[in-house]
Amino acid sequence: xxxxxxxxxxxxxxxxxxxxxxxxxxxxxxxxxxxxxxxxxxxxxxxxxxxxxxxxxxxxxxxxxxxxxxxxxxxxxxxxxxxxxxxxxxxxxxxxxxxxxxxxxxxxxxxxxxxxxxxxxxxxxxxxxxxxxxxxxxxxxxxxxxxxxxxxxxxxxxxxxxxxxxxxxxxxxxxxxxxxxxxxxxxxxxxxxxxxxxxxxxxxxxxxxxxxxxxxxxxxxxxxxxxxxxxxxxxxxxxxxxxxxxxxxxxxxxxxxxxxxxxxxxxxxxxxxxxxxxxxxxxxxxxxxxxxxxxxxxxxxxxxxxxxx
Numbered sequence: 001x002x003x004x005x006x007x008x009x010x011x012x013x014x015x016x017x018x019x020x021x022x023x024x025x026x027x028x029x030x031x032x033x034x035x036x037x038x039x040x041x042x043x044x045x046x047x048x049x050x051x052x053x054x055x056x057x058x059x060x061x062x063x064x065x066x067x068x069x070x071x072x073x074x075x076x077x078x079x080x081x082x083x084x085x086x087x088x089x090x091x092x093x094x095x096x097x098x099x100x101x102x103x104x105x106x107x108x109x110x111x112x113x114x115x116x117x118x119x120x121x122x123x124x125x126x127x128x129x130x131x132x133x134x135x136x137x138x139x140x141x142x143x144x145x146x147x148x149x150x151x152x153x154x155x156x157x158x159x160x161x162x163x164x165x166x167x168x169x170x171x172x173x174x175x176x177x178x179x180x181x182x183x184x185x186x187x188x189x190x191x192x193x194x195x196x197x198x199x200x201x202x203x204x205x206x207x208x209x210x211x212x213x214x215x216x217x218x219x220x221x222x223x224x225x226x227x228x229x230x231x232x233x234x235x236x237x238x239x240x241x242x243x244x245x246x247x248x249x250x251x252x253x254x255x256x257x258x259x260x261x262x263x264x265x266x267x268x269x270x271x272x273x274x275x276x277x278x279x280x281x282x283x284x285x286x287x288x289x290x291x292x293x294x295x296x297x298x299x300x301x302x303x304x305x306x307x308x309x
Contacts, residue, residue: 008046008047008049008050009047009050010047010050010051010053010054010055011047011050011051013051013055013060013063013064013067016047016048016051016064016067017067017070019044019047020044020048020067020070020071020074021070023037023040023041023044023071023074024070024074024195027074027077027078028195028197028233028234028235028236029233029234029235030235031235031268031269031270031271032270032271033235033269033271033272034271034272034274034275035271037078038078041075041078044071045071045075048067048068048071051064051067052064052065052068052098061101062101062102062103062104065098065099065101065102066098066102066104066107068094068095068098069095069098069099069102069104069107069110069111070107070195072091072092072094072095072098072111072114073095073110073111073114073194073195074195075087075091075095076088076091076092076095076114076117076118077114077117077236079091080117080118080121081272081275082275083277085118085121085122088117088118088121089118089122092111092114092115092117092118093115095110095111095114095115096108096111096112096114096115098111099111105139105142105143105149106139106143106148106149106152106193106194107194108142109135109139109142109143109149109152109156109194110152110193110194110195110196112131112132112135112156113132113135113152113155113156113159113194113196115131116128116131116132116135116156116159116160116163117159119131119163120159120162120163120166123166125163125164125166125167126163126167128159128160128163129160129163129164129167132156132157132159132160132163133156133157133160135156136152136153136154136156136157136160139152139153139156140153146190147186147187147188147189147190147193148187148190148193150183150186150187150190151183151184151187151190151193151196151198152193152194152196152198153183153187154180154183154184154187154198154203155193155194155196155198157176157177157179157180157183158177158180158198158202158203158206160176161173161174161176161177161180161206161210162206162209162210164176165209165210165213165214166213170210170213170214173210173213174210177203177206177207177210180203180206181200181203181204184198184199184200184202184203185200188200192233197232197233197234197236197237199232201227201229201231201232201237202232202237204223204226204227205227205229205237205240205241205244207223208220208223208224208241208244208248209240209244211223212244212247212248212251215251217247217248217249217251217252218252220244220248221245221248221249224241224244224245224248227241229241229242235268235269235272236269236272238268238269239265239268239269239272239273242261242262242264242265242268243261243262243265243276243278243279245257245261245264246258246259246261246262246265246279246282247278247282249261250282250285255286255289255290255291255294256291256294258282258286259286259289259294259297259298259301262279262282262283262286262301263297263301265279266301266304270304273305274305274306280302280305280307283298283301283302283305283307284302284307284309286298287299287302287309
C-alpha cells in the first residue's frame, strides 16, 4: 500500500501542490469522482511521502508539510467514503502531524476537523465533541479573527453538533447548530477553507441531518423546502441532500418520494450511490413496494448499481 511504502523519489513541491489541488477539485466537483481520483492516489501518495522524507530537515520543510496536510485531508474523506476507518485514522493522524510541522494554525484546525470526522465514523461521539469543541474555542486565538479562522470555528462546531445528535442529545445539537449559522454568514468571504465547504447552506444541510437523526421527517422536509442545493459546488453535499430527502420520505412511508430522490441522487453522483450501503438498502426496500411502477424502477436502479438482490 502506498501509505506504507518507503519507495519513490522526491518531486518538485510546487508541482506536487498543483496535483493535490487538482485531486481535490476532482473529488469535490466531478460526478465520477471515484473513477477519476482513485487511480491517481497511489502515485500521489508515494511522491508526497518521498518528498516529505527528502525535505524534512531542509528549508522547504514547512512548505512540504503544508502540501502533505492537504493531501492527508483528501485521503481522510476518501477513506471515509470507502468505509476504511482504520486508514481514516492513519491519514487523519498524519494530517495532524503535518499541520503541526507546517506551523499553520488554519491547517491545524482543518486537521482537527478531519480527526473529528474520523471519530464520528468510529462511533466515538464523546471524543469527537471534546476534540472539536476545544479546537473551535482555540482557532481564533491561534490564527487571529480572520474570515478563515471564523469559518473553521463554525465548521468544527458543526462536527460537534452532529456528534451530539448521534449521541442522542438532540436538543443540545440543535442549540449548538443555532449558534453556527451567524458564523457561516460572517465567514463567507473566506471561501472554501480547508475544503470543508462551510457555508450557510452547509449549516442547513446539517440541520436536515440532525432532524432525521431525531426521526422528525416533517421538520427535515420543511428545512429542505427553503434550500436550493443546486447552488452548492460540492457533489458530495448535493448527493447527501438528495439522499436525506429520500430518507425523509421513507420515514413518512411515501415510497414514490423516496424513489424520486434516490433517482435524483443517482443523477447528481452515480458513483456515490454505488458506494453508499444506506442508499442501496433503501433501494432493496423499494423492491417490495406496493406499487408496481415503484418496484419496476427500483429494480432498474438496482440493476444499474450491480446490486445482488
